[in-house]
Amino acid sequence: MYGFFDDENLGSLPQNLADQARAFISAATAIDGGASSASSSGASSRGKTGDVAEWARQQAKLISDETLAAFPMVSNSTSEHEVRYRLEDHSAVKRTWAGVYGQIPVAQGGKLDRKNALPAEYLYRMALHIAVFGSDLRLEGVNISDRPSMIIGHPPSEPAFVISQPWYEKTGRATNEEIEDYLKEEGFVSVPKAYYGWYRPNDGVVIVDAKPDNFIKTTFGLVPIDLQMARFTSEELSQAGLSS
Numbered sequence: 001m002y003g004f005f006d007d008e009n010l011g012s013l014p015q016n017l018a019d020q021a022r023a024f025i026s027a028a029t030a031i032d033g034g035a036s037s038a039s040s041s042g043a044s045s046r047g048k049t050g051d052v053a054e055w056a057r058q059q060a061k062l063i064s065d066e067t068l069a070a071f072p073m074v075s076n077s078t079s080e081h082e083v084r085y086r087l088e089d090h091s092a093v094k095r096t097w098a099g100v101y102g103q104i105p106v107a108q109g110g111k112l113d114r115k116n117a118l119p120a121e122y123l124y125r126m127a128l129h130i131a132v133f134g135s136d137l138r139l140e141g142v143n144i145s146d147r148p149s150m151i152i153g154h155p156p157s158e159p160a161f162v163i164s165q166p167w168y169e170k171t172g173r174a175t176n177e178e179i180e181d182y183l184k185e186e187g188f189v190s191v192p193k194a195y196y197g198w199y200r201p202n203d204g205v206v207i208v209d210a211k212p213d214n215f216i217k218t219t220f221g222l223v224p225i226d227l228q229m230a231r232f233t234s235e236e237l238s239q240a241g242l243s244s
Contacts (some may be wrong), residue, residue: 017130027139062144065145090167091166104228123161135165140164189199203231205232207227
């Protein structure tokens with residue numbers, strides 16, 4: 001499932017970005033127990049929350065509440081991340097909600113849909129974001145907090161991933177038309193009746209949630225952020241009603 005991230009696909013990236021993608025994949029592989037899956041979107045029974053905590057301890061990647069609290073809060077109302085600002089390197093520091101790892105595309109009921117991601121699937125999604133869009137994403141570590149969860153029904157002390165990316169200054173709000181032009185230039189085709197869905201026929205990369213909230217309009221063009229991504233097999237493309 002991680003074969004997409006070979007030298008052929010990462011070779012065109014600057015070395016720092018290729019290394020950052022590999023860091024996400026290395027963590028995903030370790031958390032997933034090295035298990036392979038027939039699904040490129042990473043549907044494995046492994047890589048649950050206990051594996052995340054163990055990986056963070058082994059890699060000395062635990063990030064304390066105190067460390068995060070030193071960065072001013074920007075947003076705690078998005079569906080996937082708490083966002084803070086790190087002044088020293090002008091970065092957005094983003095923490096997943098404890099015990100919850102965002103969402104990814106899934107083939108379901110003959111259409112392109114979404115599902116809650118397992119930890120390894122979230123990491124794979126971030127690596128895809130780097131490989132496809134050249135996004136400057138970094139895996140900072142894992143936070144395990146005693147604070148009450150912001151998600152109803154989730155207890156405290158569940159792990160959350162912490163990632164970072166450069167802080168971009170907006171010059172305006174991206175429009176659906178601008179997003180459409182951008183994604184078409186990247187080789188994507190719109191998926192009707194999906195939640196802002198797109199797919200790329202040449203490699204099976206699929207996207208949902210490609211809406212204006214997830215693009216930043218800058219002086220140098222659109223910057224995609226937080227797109228929910230996966231790479232489908234031919235079988236999954238067929239199950240989603242898409243041609244390979």
